[in-house]
Each structure stands twice: as C-alpha cells, then as structure tokens.
Amino acid sequence: MGVHGLTSYIEENGKQFFKDLKLRNTTLVIDGCSLFFRLYFTSGLDQQHGGDYESFANLIQQFFEALSMCNIRPFVLLDGGIDYTNKKFPTLVQRAQKKIKEADALSRGSHGSILPLLTRQVFKQVLYSLHVPFIQCVAEADWEIACLANQWNCAVLTMDSDFYIFDLKGGYLPFAFFQWQNVGMCQKTSERYIPASHFSINKFCSRFHHMNKELLPLFAVMAGNDYTSPGSMDKFFSRVVFSQVAQPAHSRTHARIDGLLHWLSQFSGPQKAMDAVLQILGNSDPSINRDLLSSGVQEYKLSHSNLARYFTHGAAVTNLPEPVRHLPEWLLAGLTSGRLPSFILDVLVLQRSLLIVQVENCRLPSSHTTSLPIRQVLYGLLLDGNRKLLQGHGSKQRKSTNPTEGSPLYRVQEFDRHGLNLRGSPVQAVLPRGIQQLSLDKLNEVPLPVRLQVLLETLGVDEFIATALPPHLSLPVCVTCYWITSSEPKPNLQMVQALLLGIVYGELCRLGGSQRGPAAEYPGVRAVCDRLGRLRVRANERRGPDLDVAHAYSQWQSCLWMSIYLNQLLCCPLPEPECAWLYSGTFVHGAVVEMKRNSTPEDLLMGAPFPAQLYRDIQVAVQRSVGADFFRPPSRKRVNASKEVQGVGATQRFCSSNKYDALDNDVNES
Template identity: 35%
Template structure:
C-alpha cells in the first residue's frame, strides 16, 4: 500500500528524529529492501540484459553483514501477492512497469525507469536462507504483519512504504532512503526515525484518525473525489506543493476538528462535505481505514503444509495468488515489444500449474498485449492425463506427499513439443 504525498507532509512536519541505530532487532520490509538494493547500487546493476545477479548477491550480503556489525538482528517479512480490492491499482502499476520495460528495451529509459529482473526475489530468499536470516512470507501484503512483529519485539520497521507513516509502530519507522547502512561508525548506522505522535502533534490530529486521512487523501484502496471542497473550506496563502499539497493539509485541518470523536464520525462528515451520502460508499471508505487496524490477518483456508511452506518462503507468491485469488500477474520483462509476450511460450506449463493448484477453476492472468497495453484473460487449467486414482494423489491436500510408486502420466513433454507449446 501507499499514501499519496505522505512523505512530503512528514518532511513538512519536521517529525523525523536523527537516530543512531544499533543493538536492536528490526523488522524489514523485504520487497522494499531488495528493490532499494538493486536500483540504488553504485555502479548501477544491469536491467537491460536479464539482470546482474552476482552483484546483487554481494550487495545483499554486505547489507546484512553491516547490520550484524552493529548488533542489529533482522526479521524480514515478504509479501505473498496483492490483496483483493486493489485490482485497479495493480493494473495501473503493471501498465507503468510495462512502459518502463519497453523504454529500457529500446535504450531510451529515463532516470526513474527501473524494472526488477524476474529472479531477484527468488535469489533474495536464497541468500536469506544461506545467511540464516529470520524470514516470514505472508499471504497477501506484509505491512500489517511487519507492524505486529515490530510491536511484539519492541523494535522499529525498516521500509520505504509510506503506509508505515500511518500504522501505529510503537518504536518508530525507519525509511530505507535515509538508512545509511554503508556508513556505519562506532557500531551504529545513521538513520532518521519517524513516530506518529510527533506528526500528530504538529497537525493537531488524533492518532486514530491517521487511517481516516489515508483513506480520504488517497491510498491503494480509496480516494475521495472532493472536487476542491476541503481546500475551499480551509484556504491558505501560497504554500509549497501546489493544489494537491493544499488539499492534504486541508484534510488534516478538517480532521483536527474531530479530536475525541470516532473514526466513523470523521469519515461520514468528510464524505458529507464532498456531497457523498450513499451508505455503500461510506462503508467502502470505512473498510479502507480498517486496513490499518492492528489485528492478526485471517488464516487462509488452505492445507496446513501449504501455509507452512509459504511462511518459510519455499513456495512462491505466485502460488498464493493463484490459490487465494485465482489470478496471476506476470512479471514485466525487458524484451522485444514488437513481438508477442515471452510468456506465451510457457502458457501450457502454467495451465498444468493452475490445474494442480485449483483444479478446473479458471484463472485470470494479467500480461501485456501488443506493445504496452495490459491484458486480462481467463486461462483454463489443464489436468494431467492420468487415472482417477493417480489424479487423487495430485489433489492439493496430498500434493506434498511421496507416493510409493511413480504416477503413470502420459508423455506430456512429447505432447507439448509435438503441438508446439514450447
């Protein structure tokens, strides 16, 4: 998740504390870390020719070596795929990544055009296992789990995700951008720490109203189209950031008037100001605020062996997306965009993959169409051509079990080759 413009507000509030980090545990947002390590390396790692995995491995090892030098113990949490309700955001991000991949493939990329090579996450998990770094992969996004673990262990969260400015992290939030892990001195790493209490004191809002601000201002689940209502109610002299920043400050001034009142009252009043009174819309915004509630996420209704292997990082997040949402977002590749997607070549393999996971239920795939347009299409899973008895052995509950004798499949490899699927 992410909250639009939150980093600028934090900077404006002067709520960042200069901090020397040492002798502590830390909860690390894994995806944010490997993105940062890959994209911010010096010299810059390759993105145009499939990725520079040896250099990435060395960068990750150096990072965790420097943490240990400062007696910092890490727990890395990893996403297990996007959550329901974010389809529009996921589609927009996929389109943006496809456009970046196209520019990189044509050697016309700008400064901010970055595409992560497809195996970076897999290599990152492998390195964590080699270094014996504690790790937990989640079902869905890892933000909530990161906060819960940080509060359990009384330590900060390290990430670049602006949602951590909203969550109530008791020991604070450390931004990766300001985490100078390569410049530790005297056994400590220079950093900047954010606490919600200082931000709320500056803008005079209740801490429990920060999720309301995120939902109204704009996160991955909601944004109130107020057509300038907040800015007109709270006009201000010319301030940095333009109309968008003015709107965000106006929303905070509006919420400052609801100190001591419930979040639902604040949401209803904000929507009423924008001329929105429909109950289903109000409920949508209330649900968006609940994304920041510090409650354990629901346990997925899946076989115990899958839950165990996902948490250990031994099953990819592609598996969780297929099992929980019947969908797969195919990672954008730097390739020749004048030709069909490279994923077309492996369609038949994915159909068997879906068949093992969800049986005959259709699975939706998100890939590119033609140049850089996003295409969502339903894919029909394929079941192996085996006897009913052997097919039962391949059901999800039994898929991890060793059988006494090999399953008698037809020669699917020959069939695939004959029909030109590979």
C-alpha cells in the same frame, strides 16, 4: 499499500518530522519487498538486459553483514498473494499497466524501473543461506509488519508511506535515511551503529496543532491510498477552502496533503471529522459513505501479532483468512517458509494470475507465451487437485468438462502484456499426460519417480539430463532444452552458446574461480574467469538492448521462473538451482556480441580443462534433446547427424567420476 504523495511531502519538509538515530543492539522488523526493491533500484544494477543476479545477491549479503556488525537482529516479512478481498486489484492492474510502459521505454534505451523476473527468488535464497529469519505472509505484509513490531516494541524498516499512518510504538525508519553502507563507531564504547532517521507520529501530529493521531487513518483514506482512488474525494476538495497551509508546496498534491492535515486537526476525533466530511458531500456523491470511510480506516487498526510465535518457537501461523485456512498443512508450511511461491495462492483462491512484465520486444507476443504449457500443468495440479476448496468458494463458473475423461478442468484468468496493454484472458488448466489425478492434500507424499516424471514430461526432456550433469544444474539445462524447442521466434546458435557460457561462468563464480576459491586452483580457471568477465556490457554502454536477444532471454527466464515454481510444488524432484549464478544479463548480451565476431566457446574457455569440460557436458545434454545439428555452424550442418551422440559416453564417465562433487566438497570444507 501507500498514501499517494505522502512520502515526497514529508521528505520535502526536511528533518522536522524525524530525529537522528544511531541504530545498534536492537531488533528490527523489515519489510522484505521494500528491501529488495530498494537495494536493486538504488544500486545501479542492470535492468535493460534482464538483471545481474550475482551482483544483487552480493548486495543483500553486504546489507545483512552491516546489520550483524551493529548487533541488529533482523526479522523479514514478505508479501504473499494478491488481496483475496479484491479491494486492491484495480491498483495492481494500474501498476502493471504502468510497468509495461516503463519496460518498453527501457527496451528503447530510455528510463524506467523494472525489477528483473527472478529477483524475489534470489532474495529468498540468499536469506536462507544467511539464516536470516523471515516469513512469507499469505496476503500483503504491511499490517502484519506493524502488528509484530508493536508487539516487540521495535522499529520498522520499510519505504511504504502507510507506516507514516500506523501507530507504531517503536517508530518507523524510512529506507531513504537508513545509511547501512556508512557504518559508524561510538567513540566511548567502540560499538558500531547505522545512522538512521526515526519517525514517530507523535512528533508528526505535534506539527499540526497536536492533532489526534487517530485522525491519520481517515486522512490516508481521504488523501488516497491503494484502496481508494485520489479522485474519489475530488468533490470534497472542490468544496472546501483550506484556510491554513504551513508553507508553499511544490505541487498540487502536496498542497492538498498539507491543507487536509490542518483541516482535520480542528476535530477531536475521527467520528466528528467523518460527520463533517459527509455533511460537506451531502447526497451529491452516494459512492462516498460512512461505511466506505470506516472500512478504509479499519485497515490501520493494529492488534496482537500472530507471527511472533512463528519466529520464536517455529509454531504454525494461526488465524489465517478463511479462503486459505483449509489448505493442506504441508502447503501452508511451504508458503509461510517461502519454499513455495505466493503465486500459487492467487491461483488457488482467485483462479487468477498477474504475470510480471519484462524488458523485451513489445511488438512481439509476451515472452510468457513460451512458458504457457508449463503454467497450464501448474494450474492443473493446483486446481484439479484441490476441488474442495474451489467448490467451497464459488469457482464453478470457471470450470469445464473434459469430453474424453469426464473430469472437470479449470480455467485461470491470466493478466499479461498484449502489445503495450495489460489484458486478461482465460487459460485452461491441463493435467499431466498419463498421470492419475494427484490430490493436493497428498502431493508431497507422491513417490519421487512420479513427481520427476511429471516435471520432465512437462519440459519435454528425458531423464538423461537429470543424471548427466551436476544435480543443481539439471533443472536449468532441462529448461534450456524446452526453451530452444518451444520459443517463437527460435533462439539462434549464438544466443544459445552465450547462455550456456553464462551458466558455466556463473558456476565458476559460485565455486570461487573469479577470486581465490578452490576452483581457481584448477589450471587456467582464474584466467578463464577474467577473460569471460570482460565480456560484460559495462554501465556506460547500457543503451537500448538488442531486442531480439532481449526477447529470447526473457523467454528463457519466464520458462525458468515457472519451472522453478512447478518443481517447488512437486517438492523438488530436481534440486533447486541457485538463481544468483545462473543468469547475468550484461554477460550473456555481451557474449552474443562476441559470438557475432566469430569467437567460439572453445576460444573463450581455452586453457582450462574444467570449464571447457563443463561446457561440453551441458552442450551434449542439450543436443541430445534438440539435435546435434543445431550446434553446427550453418556451413557444416548436415541432414545426417550420425555423430550426434559422440562424446555422450565420455560425458557419463566424466560425471560419474564425481569431479563436480569433489569440487563442491572442497568449497564447503574451505
């Protein structure tokens, strides 16, 4: 949600709507989506090369460490699925179309703002690791955030302009004025605090002749928010001459906001103001009526929070919307805890998915095309496994019959990039081969070997990979095998080598090899980390990326994204990887450049047995799936790949020695 132009209007008018605050010793309700957007986009992190998740994870950790220093107790709420009422869907489509244009601009070295694909997953994983209490709402979180903050009488931290409209007892702290990187100390008490600016609607309304604050929701509807178009009230604005404007505005939007606030201030309450609006419009615009205005106003009416007991007692969330309240308990628990993605709610309730745009070659088909077979299985498990919900919500229109098995198969309306335009197209749900129907009610009780079989068959790999590598790397390497064989165009050897190097480099960083952690004690590891770190594309070198490389890695990220979701739905037959350490866009793009200079992974890993052995183990696992010939230089490739599995026995012996486990244990104990 958000009121068009309101944030910039208020910031343009300076500090007159705020009071300075030294925030400490308090509870704080945080808009999680606003937080990770704000942290990523204001910190100079990479967008053109697919993201730098390790740097982002470190930033999240620093943010919550600053809160802890000031004894600020955070509670984070994340948005859930797409609004099931469909009122906001046109706004979401409009935003997605805009992001396609921005991604294309970034791919050509111009400006834009694109959040890398795995950002939300990294954010949730860091919250888990820091034990920050959070919940993933089933729908948009704004209303829940406001209700919870009012029940606890504490402030809200967000950057959503709707919070200038909600009547919040504890007020609103905009991210733009929340100086978490500038922690201060009180001279008298030595307590630490975060400088912030506090907004309250009482102070705001006093500026406009002490207007009734109940008029603000009507103002939001008329000014245009995510549920109403700014143009829907054009006839009203063309017929009203605002007699009082506080000061010259820098834009037409700001002038309209200022004039509308002064105009509304003459009315004692929303009903009289609404009568005046409808009288001005007359019968000339029947699309604007009392019911439409009233329903928009109701979006800002707050009530008792249903989430307080979830945070304080771990109680299940109650009063869920009708479309989701009959979902299995295990599924609802996974959704609210964030262990399951909100993506599956959109599929279950709306049979619709809106795929996230990436920076890629927009002249080629969307990178999400590569992961389509994975999504089809995900859709099949959800929709065929939960027929009762679909039949109860009129989804028969998107159901067909499998002529061979006679079972209903469902379609999902996917919205994805086609050229430079967003387009919806039906995608057929697919049931896993050789697997009987898996009921969604009992999917969490299906034996592990069956769930693992579904995952591995979807990715087209055998169980060797799941046992030949450190467990947390099994899924990413399986995805890599799938990516190599399924992508179009195919990634070349240099791209694959750079990606595998990136996984090794991330693992070394995870284990502390780039600092003074236990991995650095292994001979040469610190030197290898330093050598690999110098391959990154630096900030002053971030022009337009190599589009072939960007497209290939966008395909890999899409495959990983959907494989993580499928793995989560199957209750993690493979351990969930720590995404922050798997992919660094600036590293892999820089490593491809280095590979083109005739460097080899062996050159870059020289001098340290541990990372060199890890790289070989990953390569052996991948070549078992794609063929050893892929990894031979063009001049040395032969049809006969009789030596393809040489080293597999050594790899198995190396893995069975628990060397990786020992290193992980050292890290955990340190």
